[in-house]
Amino acid sequence: MNKPPKPASSKASAYVWGGLFLLLSAGPALFPLFDQAAFAAGHSVWNGERSWPLLIRSIGLAAFTASAAALLGAGLAVWMVSGGGPARKVARGLYLFPLLMPVYLSAMAWMTVLSRDGALSTLLARRVGFVLSPFGFWGAAMVLSLNLFPFVTWMVIQSLEAMDAGPAEVWAVLRGGPPTWRRGIFPRLLPTVAAGAILVFAIALAEYAVPALLQFNVFSMEIFAEYSRSGDPAAAAALALPITLPAVIAALAAASLARRFPAKGARESRLAEFSALGLPLEGKIIGLLGLASLVLGLAVPVVVLVIHSLSGGGSQAIVEVGASLGSLGFSFRTAAASGLLASALAAPVAWSFHRSEPGLFWAVCLAPIAVPSPLLGIGLAQLSAEPLLDWASKGPWMLILGHALRFLPVAALVQADFWRRSDPLLWDAAVTSSGLLRRTARLWLPLAAPGLVLSAAFVSLFSLGEIAIAVLLCPPGSQTVALRLFNLLHYGASNSVSALALLILVAASACGVPLWLAIRRRMTL
């Protein structure tokens, strides 16, 4: 079907909303730049001899992670839709779970199993005579890839659902299973896979905790080191520009790719049609690699957490869980509020860009992801010190705002994807019917509701595990469960930490899974 027309006014409104979106999601992080001689400060701390190699290492790690995530993510998606059976059903239900696991905890779990006397090291040493090290480039790349590849899987699944010509039609033309995939489907998935990889690239580029834990120095460490040394957010913000730039370039590349996405699909999902096609050998191989990654990415952290929780009889873990219920409640309340706020803020930009400039939308969304979280937190902390916003610092409002802004791009991407798969005839009705209020209440909101709720849920789940902003904006006397968990981590209470991490996962799943199932049904996925 054809896309709806793009009047000049809708383009203009997209640019206005896009500008506001960038201002909201990245502006607070850049706030310190307006306050001081930031560029001079940034220039003075830039050390070419050291900074360039670090920047190249960062880009190398992010590029490898993105490539691995593309391969594994696409493989898993293709495998999941190419047949039936309980294994695929379970995989479809679980594939987003690695995104729920704080990546720092995953890294610690891998350090545990690959430590000198760890279970996997012992097994490998006994069976194959060598041990793997979790440290260095490969360890960092492995942990990041295993945690982030579901982003690609998710995007590929959406793309497969939205294909305008169904597999049965392609099948009819190409008259065979594997050729249908090779010549009919894989080439059309490439823009989506590349865009997913770019999203992973932008996230991995700004990542600090995992490379630091696994002893691989990256450019983000330069920013943290400068920040810790001088406490000057202007210098740190200026230093962040070199990693923001590659992310923006990547985003522009994604923007051009996004023009080739399947724009929309039938209301009925065509996923079932793929299961009738025979997957070619290369598809089976990368599919099984993707499946193995999902199993490893989930099983290793969860098993380590369960074993640690139960160590010493588990009594200490039970006590800690009991003591953390207040933090858990506070976390869920603020995370829910952040999700709803982000969803509301992202709605205009997702809607207006979807109608007029879907390509540019990617650039707008991805650029803020490369801004390190602490800079956003510091910018908001400085803003809250302004007399006008003094009231906001007395409650959880700045924390809610901080998480909402940090994950605003996620909310916008989820909503845009939802719009992409909705029926254009309904958009036309929403745009052309008379009366703004009536149009919004009777047409736009009912159309957008599942996308709004889904994006709020995504942002809430990400907010639950976030610490860099929480430590800067959490109101006195309250504590998020992630902060409590990381505080215990330093104390070495591994069974309490594990029990708490499991509790977060279970609670998030308990809220997220029914919601996800309801929305899937509602969206006829």
Add this chain to the structure above:
Amino acid sequence: MGTAAWKWFKAGVPVVAMTGFLACGGQPRREVVVYTSVDQVYAEPILKAFEKAEGIKVLAVYDVEAAKSTGLANRLLAEKKSPKADVFWSSEVSQTLRLAENGVLAPFFPPSASDVPPEYRDPKGFWTGMGLRGRILLCNSRRLSPSRMPRSLEALLLPELDGADIGIANPLFGTSSTHMAALYASMAPEKARSFYKELRDKGAKVLDGNSVVRDLVASGDVAVGLTDTDDAQVALDSGAPVEIVYPGDGGSETLYVPNSVAVVSGAPHAEAGRRLCDFLTSAETERKLVSAKFLCASVRNAPRGLKVSWQEVGRNLDLARRDATGIFLR
């Protein structure tokens, strides 16, 4: 579709309202706000004891090691124009020195700390030391026999010890950074710089914090690590095969880092802040934290160790961190 989706929206409205309501919290009348980098498990009982003794509600914000020292100290700097905290209780001293230099702290001489020796107090009253944590060598007793355990920092450079068997926390952050600055202050900076360069050239593992050093020594992934006494105590309590070595002959090279307590300049609850500061620096609080094994000694009865002037350490912090960046961040 429209009707069902409309229900979604209608269901969302009360959720928003409820979330807003639940997220709001009332403010008690008598309260004090403390930002602390001391582990919650140790700090919380002390703050509760203050609440009970003084009838003042304590609202605490705790730091996390994973924030890489960019947490509470930088929050205090960002809030300088309109402070939200009354007291800063740090588990070490370097961030406090930086805050004092930046005009974030107010002078206060806690009456209960009048018996604290001058070397553990700021002469202008910007901070007061409380309790000590030592920088020690934690050795895995399965990897190293007692005779092979290094007894000084310089022994880490001996060829008998493989570089990959040594772990140190990244000197860009935390007490590891303070330790580097203290070595700059106590010996010539060139000599200290050369020590760290040799460690790097030897291939020592630069880890993501003292707790990671502890964990890797406990698991045997490294044979010896430079860490803090409270971290080492956790490994000992868990039954790990580790031993603590106090560097230097009889511990003469051991750096003892004080906790530091300070009142924030322009604190919204200044009087309550001063009372909490007085409470935290008292001998009784110090005794409790020594009993809990968070502190290894009292500032009032400091063990023999590396002699440093904390003012001098403060002056060397910037140089040491710049050097640490150059040496280890590449």
